[in-house]
Amino acid sequence: MAVAASNLAGLRALVIEDESIVAMFLQDTLAEIGCEVIGIASRFDDAVEKVKSLAFDIAILDVNLNGRNTFPIADSLTERGVAFVVATGYGATDLPQSLQRVPILQKPFRQRDLERALRAALI
């Protein structure tokens, strides 16, 4: 598994998540995997801003931020060709066509689920 883990080591990650305690979990888990968390955004506008201005290799995107869905942010990440995974508390079937091919993480998830999703996104 050391070989597999090294694929992800050093990757810069942007966390977009509105539940702060869950964001902390993501931050720690990503650190365990070897990623560097370069930012955490919990509000929609802040997320849009960070996506635009920060340099990162992968994003973990919560599908819903305080009641507002983040499909527009997903679209802009896709447009920019940036890898991302979607984290959601909703069922996977509720996602629109445009997100059907993005790796989905259903909350709560395990560290290895996160690793698998990150790798799938980077392909």
Place this chain on the structure above:
Amino acid sequence: MTKRAGDGLFGSDLWEAALEKYGSATHLTVRLFDADERAVFGPVHSTPLFQLFDETGYEPGIFAECAHRCIAQIEKRPAIIVSQFHGLAVVGASLALEGRVVGAAVGGYAFADFSQVSEIQRLARQANIVFERLWEIARKQPPVPQRRLRVHGELLQVLGDALLREHYRMRQYERAAAIVHSSDDAIVSTDLEGVITSWNSGAERLLGYTAREAVGEPVTLFIPADRIDDEQGIVERIRRDEKIEHYETVRRCKDGRLLDVSLTVSPLTDAQGRIVGASRIARDITERKRQEHHRELLMNELNHRVKNTLATVQSLAMQTLRHAATLAEGRDSFEARLMTLSKAHDVLTREHWEGADLNKVAADAVAAYCGDVQESRFRVAGPIVRLQPKAVLALSMALHELATNAMKYGALSNTTGNVEINWRLIPGDPQRFQLRWAESGGPPVETPDRRGFGSRLVEQCLAQDLAGEARLTFARGGLVCTIDTPLDEIRQSEPAERHS
């Protein structure tokens, strides 16, 4: 009280004699036809009421039609035809002699008197007797032999039954018509071409067209373009004598609005059982659909919330286990945090998730420790601020961490230390909120070299949830925590401000 007409064959005295002998047949009129459907006797009326029944009116046609059907029967058994016309029952009986149909007797009876079964039966009996007698007269036969009487005995039974059935059918029809008329549901009938033949007041209310506007129009009048194909399917099934139940679809009102409706369509048949059209009942289900949609939204929300809560608990567990020196300490610590989270949810549930007052949140945080520590060691003060749910949860968790830390290492770990929780609103644009937790009188404070979970929860999570700043200062006299955030980020909005 009898009026007679007839040809030379039948004298009025004979008719009177027949009536006298067999009782008075009230509200009765009779004609006899021979096998070639020629009227050979009558019409004979029992009351002047039946003066309507003359050569120029409808009735001869009805009688002739009835006679035709009786005579056209290929079975040898007497046929009874009962049909309804303007409140009269027209009853025909084929007359058979030695197995051959030799004619028909047709009588008209007023329905008005048919409120009692016995009345109907009595009239049927009289009719039978009259028919028999008239036939005798017409054929100038001697009294009808026994075997023919037997035939006529059957006639009696069948006539009575037929009249009864017709009577109740008409009553049901009247009742059904009344129900349709007064129903709130839209009830529309169409013929097989899809032309509207009836339109009740429920349909007027639902779809906006009056009966006058709708009857005669094709049913596509109120079907939106994208549902016209469905209509074809409905017609096909009706032709196959299939009933369609609770079919959900969309219809269009006169004013252009679209409605969600549930349709029940049944075939309409004539007296012979042929399908002649369809009866359509439409029920407005817009409200039900709206509620279903709303419920689905709520279910999704609920699932989302539950999953997020589980993820939060997962995070708390992981953090706690990571920092716990022993398993027992870890268990206690995790349990305490879980209970804090749970109690914070209780506060929100009590307030129907419309936020909670900061005084209450602070008081609850303090109360959790008042078993171990005197209440007077806490001083809580500040203006009324109604917090939104997210802020309630975040602050509850943070206050728990601060209090736990104070109990273990800070101002509450000895007997003299105090905690002050104050908050204020700073006017400006935007208005700001500041809260301060200040410990004093406790043991000397040392800045820790490692940040525990509590510190992170306050400085990272709380700050993030309140969209502001949160700082821990390990002042010599005691720990100080300051929170600074725009008031609008934490305050519960008024109902008018909130979007649905």
